[in-house]
Amino acid sequence: MKKLTMILTFVFAFAGITSVFSQGVTTSSMTGKVVNDKGEPIDIANIVAMHTPTGTQYGTITMKDGRFNIRNMKIGGPYTVVASFMGYQEGTLENIYLDLNKTTEVDFELVESSINLEEVIISYEGDDFINSDKTGSQTSIDREKLEKLPSIARSQQDFTRLTPESDGNSFGGRNNLYNNFSLDGSIFNNSFGLDYATPGGQADAQPVSLDAIDQIQVSLAPFDVREGGFTGAGINAVTKSGTNELKGTGYYFFRNENMIGEKVGSVTAKNYDFSAKQFGVSIGGPIIKDKLFFFINAEAERRDQLAHGFVADDGTNTGQSNVTSVLESDLIAVQNHLRTFWNYDPGAYQGYNHETYNDKLLLKLDWNIAKNHSLTVRYNMLDAWKDILPHPEAVGGRGPTSFRMPFENSSYRIFNQIHSVVAELNSIFSDRMSNNLLVGYTGFRDKRDPHSEPFPVVDILDANGNIAITF
Numbered sequence: 001m002k003k004l005t006m007i008l009t010f011v012f013a014f015a016g017i018t019s020v021f022s023q024g025v026t027t028s029s030m031t032g033k034v035v036n037d038k039g040e041p042i043d044i045a046n047i048v049a050m051h052t053p054t055g056t057q058y059g060t061i062t063m064k065d066g067r068f069n070i071r072n073m074k075i076g077g078p079y080t081v082v083a084s085f086m087g088y089q090e091g092t093l094e095n096i097y098l099d100l101n102k103t104t105e106v107d108f109e110l111v112e113s114s115i116n117l118e119e120v121i122i123s124y125e126g127d128d129f130i131n132s133d134k135t136g137s138q139t140s141i142d143r144e145k146l147e148k149l150p151s152i153a154r155s156q157q158d159f160t161r162l163t164p165e166s167d168g169n170s171f172g173g174r175n176n177l178y179n180n181f182s183l184d185g186s187i188f189n190n191s192f193g194l195d196y197a198t199p200g201g202q203a204d205a206q207p208v209s210l211d212a213i214d215q216i217q218v219s220l221a222p223f224d225v226r227e228g229g230f231t232g233a234g235i236n237a238v239t240k241s242g243t244n245e246l247k248g249t250g251y252y253f254f255r256n257e258n259m260i261g262e263k264v265g266s267v268t269a270k271n272y273d274f275s276a277k278q279f280g281v282s283i284g285g286p287i288i289k290d291k292l293f294f295f296i297n298a299e300a301e302r303r304d305q306l307a308h309g310f311v312a313d314d315g316t317n318t319g320q321s322n323v324t325s326v327l328e329s330d331l332i333a334v335q336n337h338l339r340t341f342w343n344y345d346p347g348a349y350q351g352y353n354h355e356t357y358n359d360k361l362l363l364k365l366d367w368n369i370a371k372n373h374s375l376t377v378r379y380n381m382l383d384a385w386k387d388i389l390p391h392p393e394a395v396g397g398r399g400p401t402s403f404r405m406p407f408e409n410s411s412y413r414i415f416n417q418i419h420s421v422v423a424e425l426n427s428i429f430s431d432r433m434s435n436n437l438l439v440g441y442t443g444f445r446d447k448r449d450p451h452s453e454p455f456p457v458v459d460i461l462d463a464n465g466n467i468a469i470t471f
Contacts (some may be wrong), residue, residue: 025217025227026376027426027436028098030070030107034083034091040108041066045085046388052078053243055290058370060431069435072426075100075215075238075372076143083108090303099140100215100238124131137220139163143240146213154210154253154278160235163218171220174232180197182236183208184378185421186440187229199444202254203384203416205301205358211249211282212297212362212380214240225371239378242293243367246285253278272351274305280360295364303356306391308400311350326405326468334460335407344455345410346471354411358384372428382418390457390470398470399458407471409451417445 034045045062051074074196077097085088088110094327098104151158157169165172169177181188181198188207190199200207219227219234227234257271280299287294311317312328331349338344362380369375390410392399398406422440429435450457451470462468 023392025101025236026075026424027072028075028081028100030073030081030096030106031103032068032108032242033066033297034068034085034108036088037109037111039433042085042088044437045083045088045108045110047081047083049073049079049081051076052080053245054366054368055244056374057371059371060428061244063431065440069431070428072428072436073098081106083111085109085261087113089113097142098106098394099142100217100236101138101219114188122254132351138166138222139218141216141218142233143214146210146216149301153208155206156210156213156235156237160218160233163233166218168304171218171233177250178230178232180230180234182234183380183420184185184376184422185236185424185438186420186442188362188420188442190444197420199442200358200416201445202414203358203386204356205360205382205384205416207274207292207360207382207418208239208380209280209282209297209299209360210238210361211251211280211299212239212294212295214238225333239362239380240282240284240288240295241364241376242296243294244286244289244293246283248281248283250281251279262419271411272306272353274353275303275385276305277302285464293366295362295366295413297362299360301356302355305350305356307352307354307387309409310400310402310405312405324401325403325462329448331405331407331469338471342455346410347451349405349407352408354387354389356386358382374426376422376424376426378420378422380418380420382416383411383416385415387451395469396459398457398467403462403466404468404470407469409458410470412450415445415447415449419443 021114030049034042034047036042041062041064043062043064043066045066047060047062047068047070049058049070050056054074056074058073060068060070075098078094079096079098081093081096082090091108091110093106095103096106132340139162142163146159149159162165163171188198190196190201196202213361215238217236221234221310222234257274260271262268262271278301280297282295282297284295285293309322310324312323312326312331314328317323335346335349338346360380360382362378364376364378367375380384388411389400390398390406392401397404398410399405420440420442422438425437427435458471459467460469
């Protein structure tokens with residue numbers, strides 16, 4: 001079975017007006033007020049905010065009430081913000097960090113330069129919880145949390161479960177297929193829509209390495225018109241970008257049967273051979289300082305583990321919890337018959353392993369075209385496959401149960417391949433007018449290859465009419 005799904009998303013937002021297509025958000029905003037030492041607003045004060053790691057600058061001026069707004073800013077930081085006006089001493093605030101799709105408030109109090117003071121009095125207010133620009137119930141997971149909090153599966157579900165209304169997949173009690181996933185603002189759902197919510201899930205693979213994620217945001221009831229298309233939650237992940245500093249990471253995770261115990265209480269269970277390996281590298285830095293940056297992440301995962309824990313009844317283990325009602329003598333007879341008369345080996349009937357394989361790659365370029373204008377282009381791919389047992393319910397049920405044993409070759413291998421490209425142009429024209437242009441393409445290929453090919457799948461029924469053996 002082969003399936004090719006192509007998603008072309010074109011989203012244009014101008015001066016606060018968005019198209020009918022929902023999208024994720026990849027930027028942050030900053031607002032604030034500039035007053036003098038008497039508390040009076042300063043009109044037409046100059047505001048410059050600089051993203052220190054990349055040298056990206058954003059600028060605007062205050063309105064009559066002294067307030068300013070800057071939209072479409074890079075997430076993270078640190079930022080250095082400078083407020084200046086003729087006749088007043090310049091005010092500077094440093095180490096300001098911006099969260100994804102949140103508005104941070106930065107206020108200044110400037111002192112007249114004609115007064116001889118040794119220091120400038122500056123006040124800063126940032127409130128992530130009580131914020132007039134807050135856009136509904138949401139959870140933000142920044143880079144610091146991603147790096148410090150434990151993760152068992154190195155997946156975004158280990159972090160989205162921090163949302164009080166969620167278990168990591170379901171939000172507000174809704175099935176995870178009712179969520180909307182986006183990567184760098186581009187919709188990234190599994191369009192097949194019957195099993196896993198994100199592409200790659202059928203092969204038990206994450207579409208993007210956790211090491212490439214900068215921030216994750218979960219929105220449950222957003223007021224932002226740019227977000228929609230879900231009744232569960234909108235989950236938006238933004239990938240990392242390069243900076244003026246050349247830096248990289250490397251990692252390797254490994255587990256095998258020697259790292260797992262064999263006994264729980266008085267019950268002893270043998271550990272069969274298995275291994276799980278995950279390794280990757282990331283590197284990012286400048287191509288042209290303060291102008292053009294790159295980020296690259298590559299990751300691979302290999303797993304080899306027991307397909308299932310059921311065993312046949314050999315006459316000495318009858319009644320044990322993992323022993324089926326299928327006799328081992330019957331399985332051996334079927335196996336010998338297929339090998340002798342059909343020259344076909346159905347494989348083992350118990351104790352066999354399944355494999356999981358996936359490779360990921362992400363490339364990202366960030367270009368500061370000019371002040372208040374930036375372009376981002378991101379490409380990512382996933383090449384993944386996984387061995388899967390026959391379905392326990394479909395076609396009467398063929399998966400292993402207490403009364404059924406499938407041979408090794410009754411399994412199949414599922415393949416997931418993804419190629420995705422997204423380009424985003426952010427422009428700021430004034431504190432009232434901004435533009436976001438997002439163009440994305442995602443190609444998702446899904447196919448399945450049975451291990452028994454070209455031999456057909458055959459079922460043998462027991463005396464009760466239930467499927468007992470599959471090969």
